[in-house]
Amino acid sequence: MEPGCQKLPLEKIGAFSQLFLDYINQEEALKPFYNQYPSIGNFKNLIKDKSFNSQKRENLVSELHNQYANIENKPNIDILLEPNTYTVTTGHQLNIFTGPLYIIFKIITVINLAKKLKEAYPDSNFVPVYWMATEDHDLEEIQVCRAFGQKRKWATAQTGAVGRMTTEGLPELAAQLGKGAEFFKEAYQNSEKLGDAVRQYMHHLFGEYDLITLDADSRALKSQFASVMKDDIFNNTAFGLVNERTATIDALGYKTQISPREINFFYLEDSLRERLVKTDAGFDVFNTDIKFSKEEILAIIENEPEKLSPNVVLRPLYEEWILPNLAYIGGPSEVPYWLQLKPVFDFYKEAFPALMPRNFGLLLDERSAQSLEKLNFGLEDIFKTTDSLKAQYVKRESEKELSLQKELESLQTIYADVLKKADEIDITLSRTTKAFETKSVDMLERLEKKLLRAEKRNYSEALSKIEKLREHLCPAGGLQERKDNMLNFYGEGNDLIEKLIASFDPLDYQFNVIEI
Structure with missing residues (x-):
């Protein structure tokens, strides 16, 4: 490497x-x-x-x-x-x-x-x-x-x-x-x-x-x-073949990217590229008044194939x-x-x-690499969301106990006992007991988030640096390679x-x- x-x-x-x-x-x-x-x-x-x-x-x-x-x-x-x-x-x-x-x-x-x-x-x-x-x-x-x-x-x-x-x-x-x-x-x-x-x-x-x-x-x-142009326009071969293959891939649980059309060519002229569609009378150029007969399309394929895209x-x-x-x-x-x-x-x-x-x-520029090191983040951390990085940093640096996981586990144990007692008295109370448990867990989780939010105020400077670093390396939350232009890194003599x-x-x- x-x-x-x-x-x-x-x-x-x-x-x-x-x-x-x-x-x-x-x-x-x-x-x-x-x-x-x-x-x-x-x-x-x-x-x-x-x-x-x-x-x-x-x-x-x-x-x-x-x-x-x-x-x-x-x-x-x-x-x-x-x-x-x-x-x-x-x-x-x-x-x-x-x-x-x-x-x-x-x-x-x-x-x-x-x-x-x-x-x-x-x-x-x-x-x-x-x-x-x-x-x-x-x-x-x-x-x-x-x-x-x-x-x-x-x-x-x-x-x-x-x-x-x-x-x-x-x-x-x-x-x-x-x-x-x-x-x-x-x-x-x-x-x-x-x-x-x-x-x-x-x-x-x-x-x-x-x-x-x-x-x-x-x-x-x-x-x-030309031979493919003729076959696609008049026989629509690709339409059936791709639809069949797409269905097979979809059946495996994947999301496919493209959908074929009966005619997979555009009509192309300067300032115009629009789909060619079949009609009862021949062929139309979509969104225009341009029409062709079968003979005219064959002539285009033979003499002006650059007009088909x-x-x-x-x-x-x-x-x-x-x-x-x-x-x-x-x-x-x-x-x-x-x-x-x-x-x-x-x-x-x-x-x-x-x-x-x-x-x-x-x-990764030198300044960003140094920031990552100072903040004690690894390379994989770059690709986490800004919020998750902030939470990770505060939980790691804070000396206070910010997690309520033990309390959540205790709560679940308590409600398990309550549910058992409720069932012995009236089995229809189980739904009410579970609803109370869900509400209690939700309240505790919300409290945990508030504890973290409050502690974040003590690390505002570091969290601001995390935010700037993430925006620099992952602009708008996306991959740098899909956002930034090469000129950001390509100078004279670079x-x-x-x-x-x-x-x-x-x-x-x-x-x-x-x-x-």
Whole structure:
């Protein structure tokens, strides 16, 4: 383990679903829902199972050269032409300034995985890929970031696919974030579209690690997906397959993430991304007056496939269709919903990739580490609620007896005797006796809380420090990685990226606490 990085089991963090945790722990009941578990030895089978012809490789490389045309020192794109080259992929929305820390963690996971795979399988090549969700249309998800204790919002009224939006207003917003954000400002200034800007700043951050950033909103790439488009729009195959698999997972007591639609494609034009729905007369674009006949839809698939955008059900299949991919790296919501999709891959005869959790982490600055030590808290305590930490501290430090547990036990003994006597006299009095017991226990528990509350006043200074520490490390009560932006830790000349790459192990599914 890298010095300065301590690891905790994910179960100790209290922030992950049971389905996600059971997948990581290889629960037997979940094994039918995926192909190969993401261990280094299982990639041998994944390599063997992945089929990706030379025409697909040529199309992919040609498209990537077009996308990287204006970027200097571009990654080695041509290596993807070689039949022994594979990708490992992660993806995310185009959050401003990269968004929360975990997006950076995702990318570092794929970079480190590619490196580990090359060491284990030297006869093959492995390329880390960042799949930009350029076709996503949820502006609210990407237009806010939390940096330096403040929310920064991109004020724009644009609609449609976010990757096609202009960067208007973003250079000015970046200028407010200091010298450390200069590369963001340049990327937004030098790019007309948001997707191009994201590629530019991701290359600035990760280009030296051979990361390839892909925009799949492309006629050339989507034309390869035409057969799936036709089948889904006219036969609704995925709808039945995913519903059946979802019911199976639900029956095991898990909560599933996604629901398929009969048609799992949006209609996409500039400023518009709306669902395609079937009608008696043909097809409508939801919430618009746009209508198509069957023949017109077939013509779009044939000549303008870029006007059709897969939703969350078919985007994973599209990813694997156009990439020589072996693993998808996702978060605690993504990995579970991929488990609903394997029947779709099986139907279309596309290899199902390894589903890998991204790295999880908290960046612990020196001042916070010292505060934890002074307050005598361990790393696991960071993830408890503020109230429970305060109570823990006061109970530990106070010389007074604050617990009424002995009294509660005595009360229960007394009422057991009373109940016995009441039953001997009139069995109908048992309900009344139990009601009195419940009321007495409640009153005693409330009194215990008041004792603790009163004692807390004697530790107000320490409790204030606990509150500030918790808010700093777990903003708004959530995980730091889901709230804070990288700029909080990335200054001019900062070695944050190098530190994270050295600290994270992509195949160690634990929570990392990294001292910075």
